[in-house]
Amino acid sequence: MNIELLLYIVLFSQIMFLSYYYPRRMLIRIYTIFKNYPPNEFPKLYPESIDKYKKSAKRYQVMNHLIMVLGFSLILWFYVTPRTGKWDQVIVFWYFMIQFIPNLGIELWSMKYHKAMRLLNQDAQKEAVLQPRRLTDFISREFLAIAFVIYVIFVGYVAYLDQFDYPWFGGYLNVLIISGTYLFFGFIIYRAMYGKVKNPHQSYEDRKIDIQTLIRQLFSIAIAVTIYAMVQISLRAFGIEAYKAITISLYFHVIGFLSMQWPRLDFINFDVYKDKPALTK
Amino acid sequence: MKIQIDNNLSTPLFKQLMDQIKKAVIDGLLKPGDSLPSIRQLANDLDLNHNTVAKAYQILERDSVIQTKGYRGTSIHGDAKQNSTVDMNDSITTKLSETIKSLRESGATDSEIRIAFSNVMKNQ
Numbered sequence: 001m002n003i004e005l006l007l008y009i010v011l012f013s014q015i016m017f018l019s020y021y022y023p024r025r026m027l028i029r030i031y032t033i034f035k036n037y038p039p040n041e042f043p044k045l046y047p048e049s050i051d052k053y054k055k056s057a058k059r060y061q062v063m064n065h066l067i068m069v070l071g072f073s074l075i076l077w078f079y080v081t082p083r084t085g086k087w088d089q090v091i092v093f094w095y096f097m098i099q100f101i102p103n104l105g106i107e108l109w110s111m112k113y114h115k116a117m118r119l120l121n122q123d124a125q126k127e128a129v130l131q132p133r134r135l136t137d138f139i140s141r142e143f144l145a146i147a148f149v150i151y152v153i154f155v156g157y158v159a160y161l162d163q164f165d166y167p168w169f170g171g172y173l174n175v176l177i178i179s180g181t182y183l184f185f186g187f188i189i190y191r192a193m194y195g196k197v198k199n200p201h202q203s204y205e206d207r208k209i210d211i212q213t214l215i216r217q218l219f220s221i222a223i224a225v226t227i228y229a230m231v232q233i234s235l236r237a238f239g240i241e242a243y244k245a246i247t248i249s250l251y252f253h254v255i256g257f258l259s260m261q262w263p264r265l266d267f268i269n270f271d272v273y274k275d276k277p278a279l280t281k
Numbered sequence: 282m283k284i285q286i287d288n289n290l291s292t293p294l295f296k297q298l299m300d301q302i303k304k305a306v307i308d309g310l311l312k313p314g315d316s317l318p319s320i321r322q323l324a325n326d327l328d329l330n331h332n333t334v335a336k337a338y339q340i341l342e343r344d345s346v347i348q349t350k351g352y353r354g355t356s357i358h359g360d361a362k363q364n365s366t367v368d369m370n371d372s373i374t375t376k377l378s379e380t381i382k383s384l385r386e387s388g389a390t391d392s393e394i395r396i397a398f399s400n401v402m403k404n405q
Contacts, residue, residue: 124288128326130302130311131282132318132354196325204283 003085003242008075010249011092015071018099018256023064025260026106030057037270044201045273047116056109063102071095088245096252103259114198121200129204133193138212139219147219154178154226161237174233178226185218203269213263220258224251282310286327294329298337303346303365306357313362317347317355344369 034054039046046053074095078088135144158174192211199207228251235244284301286294305311317338318326324334338355341347345364349355358364384394 126286126288126327126329128284128286128318128323129282130284130305130317130323132316133322194319194322194325197328200328 003246004078007088007246007249008078010246011071011075011078011095014092014096014099014249014252015068015075017253018096019064019068019071022256022260023060023102027057027061029262029265032265036265037273042270042273043275044117045270047113047120060102060106063105067099067102070098085242085245089248092245092249092252096248099252118198118200123200127204133211135189135193135215138193138208138215143216143219147223150223150226151178151182154230157230157233161233164237166237174229178229181225182222185222189215189218201272203272206263206268209263209267213261217258217261221255224254224258284327286329295333295337295340298323298334299341302337302341306346306361306365309362311357311361313357313359315357317357319354340369 030053033045034050037045039050074091155175158172162171192214197207202210228247231247231251232244235241235247282305284298284305286297288294290297292300302311302317311317317323320331320334320338323329324331327334338347338349342349342355344367345358346361347355348358381394385391389397
């Protein structure tokens with residue numbers, strides 16, 4: 001298949017997946033919560049007015065629609081403009097960054113949401129489990145071993161290529177960047193496991209599920225990013241850089257898929273967001 | 282095993298923590314060798330100051346209810362059950378009462394006892 005055509009297909013898929021399917025799934029999840037767990041029954045779930053949250057959801061939807069249109073325009077521009085293909089990878093990368101903006105907004109919104117929840121929380125009683133949390137409580141040793149082995153293979157691969165003195169090859173800078181990513185993920189995991197409680201009403205079991213989901217996502221992304229780095233290095237080494245834009249787009253598909261592994265709503269204990277029954281005399 | 286802290290109670294928070302850990306040991310919910318969460322984890326989970334949890338752990342360690350072994354973290358002491366039944370406050374009160382009674386019997390006034398107690402405490 002023609003590389004150019006393959007790029008259009010993969011980019012189209014990236015647009016549909018990350019700016020249509022992913023936000024749609026997210027919005028379905030949000031609106032299901034609004035519908036099944038309304039403010040009158042679950043007041044603690046809404047530290048602010050539900051209308052405000054509905055507006056935010058609408059904004060998220062509109063932003064994704066606009067980004068989708070931008071993506072289709074990009075394909076059209078690719079089609080009508082004669083290009084060398086040299087900058088395709090950079091364009092696909094920056095388009096993904098734009099696709100990521102609404103989700104970054106959701107993250108910031110989530111931080112503000114939990115802060116409002118904590119400020120309104122008047123429960124004098126606090127509960128904790130007298131059990132230390134360890135990484136292996138949330139992820140299997142095999143999964144940890146796979147991540148470690150892939151990292152070692154990556155370092156070995158960089159060391160192997162380093163002897164050939166490729167002009168473009170960043171050498172051990174590649175190892176430094178990937179190691180930095182691992183360290184950053186490690187910091188996020190540490191904060192999730194031992195940091196302050198974000199949601200003061202959440203049950204301990206649900207919090208454990210949240211931590212587990214995050215850890216599994218980050219480990220999967222760490223493995224994906226390492227494999228992706230090896231693929232990118234290989235493409236340059238074998239002189240088939242024309243596939244770089246396609247592989248980066250496929251990589252973003254994987255990142256999107258991994259980020260979409262949310263805990264099931266019917267497994268979450270929403271009763272904690274109900275008001276406690278008033279004491280009767 | 283869950284632990285609960287109530288900010289509205291007049292009992293100090295570190296005491297609430299200590300009492301519940303001791304009770305769990307006495308009730309057999311925590312057994313010798315069982316691991317306890319780190320100070321940071323427990324303080325963040327209960328939204329307490331780290332020093333509050335550290336103080337509770339320090340006193341429990343002094344009373345040999347828990348033990349800290351470097352990187353292995355904190356766990357329940359082998360003699361925890363026996364040591365949990367001893368209340369240091371009760372023991373101090375009993376010993377002091379006996380001493381004060383004996384001093385009074387030997388003719389010392391309350392004022393003299395207070396001054397002497399204060400001087401001894403200052404010199405310690």
